[in-house]
Amino acid sequence: MSDRESGGSSRAKGAAHTQASFGAFVRKPAARKPAARPPAESSAPVAETEAALIRVESAEAWPEDAVEVGAIVDAYGLKGWVKVAAHADAGQGGDALLSAKRWWLMKGRERKSAAVLQSKPHSDSIVAHLDGSADRDAALALRGCRVHVRRSDFPALGADEYYWVDLLGLEVVNEAGVTLGQVVDMIDNGAHSVLRIEYSATAKDGRAVKGERLIPFVGVYVKTVDRAAKQIVVDWEADY
Numbered sequence: 364m365s366d367r368e369s370g371g372s373s374r375a376k377g378a379a380h381t382q383a384s385f386g387a388f389v390r391k392p393a394a395r396k397p398a399a400r401p402p403a404e405s406s407a408p409v410a411e412t413e414a415a416l417i418r419v420e421s422a423e424a425w426p427e428d429a430v431e432v433g434a435i436v437d438a439y440g441l442k443g444w445v446k447v448a449a450h451a452d453a454g455q456g457g458d459a460l461l462s463a464k465r466w467w468l469m470k471g472r473e474r475k476s477a478a479v480l481q482s483k484p485h486s487d488s489i490v491a492h493l494d495g496s497a498d499r500d501a502a503l504a505l506r507g508c509r510v511h512v513r514r515s516d517f518p519a520l521g522a523d524e525y526y527w528v529d530l531l532g533l534e535v536v537n538e539a540g541v542t543l544g545q546v547v548d549m550i551d552n553g554a555h556s557v558l559r560i561e562y563s564a565t566a567k568d569g570r571a572v573k574g575e576r577l578i579p580f581v582g583v584y585v586k587t588v589d590r591a592a593k594q595i596v597v598d599w600e601a602d603y
Contacts, residue, residue: 417477417495420467425474428514429467430528432459435510438502439490445502447489447510460489463512470508525588527556535560535578535595538586543576543601556580558595576603 433449449457460466461482468475482491496502517526527549535543535558544562551557557577564574578584578599587596 417468417475417493420474420476422474426467426511426513429511430459430514430517431469431509431511432457433489433510435468435505435508436488437506438499439485441499442492443496443498443502444490444492445496445505446485447491449489457489459512459517460491460510462518463516465512465516466491466493467511467513468505468508469511475508525590529590530558530588530595533588533590533593533595535576535597535599537597537599537601541601543578543597543599544574546595549580550577558585 431450433447435445436448437446438444439446447460449460451457461484463479465476465478468477477493477495480492480494482489493505496505514528520526530546530549533546535546537543542562544560546558547561548559549556550559557579560576560578562574562576564572566572576599578597584597584599585595586598589595
């Protein structure tokens with residue numbers, strides 16, 4: 364699946380450690396109302412103790428739980444606001460951009476962070492005013508920055524709701540206890556999410572190769588997700 368701006372799911376490597384790009388949350392197939400969209404009006408300014416001008420960060424200071432959630436694509440208006448293409452729409456996981464009080468910005472080898480003074484949905488993107496971005500020129504200088512937030516700043520989800528980033532790396536076993544592989548990616552086919560699973564296999568010539576399974580993330584197949592045990596149990600035969 365390509366990293367389209369509304370729902371990326373691939374992983375991106377940082378200078379210090381690997382970070383997983385953010386994807387929309389997926390649900391076990393209970394009929395639930397969509398997550399509430401944050402109000403369209405500007406969020407309240409952050410507390411003074413949290414606010415600071417845009418500052419350069421070392422690789423060592425980068426949060427261990429930083430997850431890429433979007434990219435700054437343009438300036439918005441004349442007062443220093445930026446426009447962000449989120450990897451997931453607000454209400455589908457992109458609201459992590461709206462809930463975080465600080466954004467961590469990466470552009471090439473350069474790392475920065477800034478307090479978020481205000482943020483709100485705008486059309487199919489999110490716009491925000493970062494502390495230290497006082498005018499349009501300052502906002503334009505941030506174009507191309509990939510935006511990360513701490514995983515701990517993601518909005519809480521309801522029961523049986525999961526962020527894609529939390530499913531990556533989990534082992535998948537069937538109800539007979541047979542290991543089917545590991546989740547390496549998530550795919551959105553429009554109707555529901557799909558687990559992309561890799562497993563070790565042997566080619567006809569004896570070479571070690573990687574096999575692939577695609578399992579719809581719906582209740583008829585997915586029985587339990589145990590993040591603590593790093594395991595997903597599915598109703599799926601090994602020879603499917």
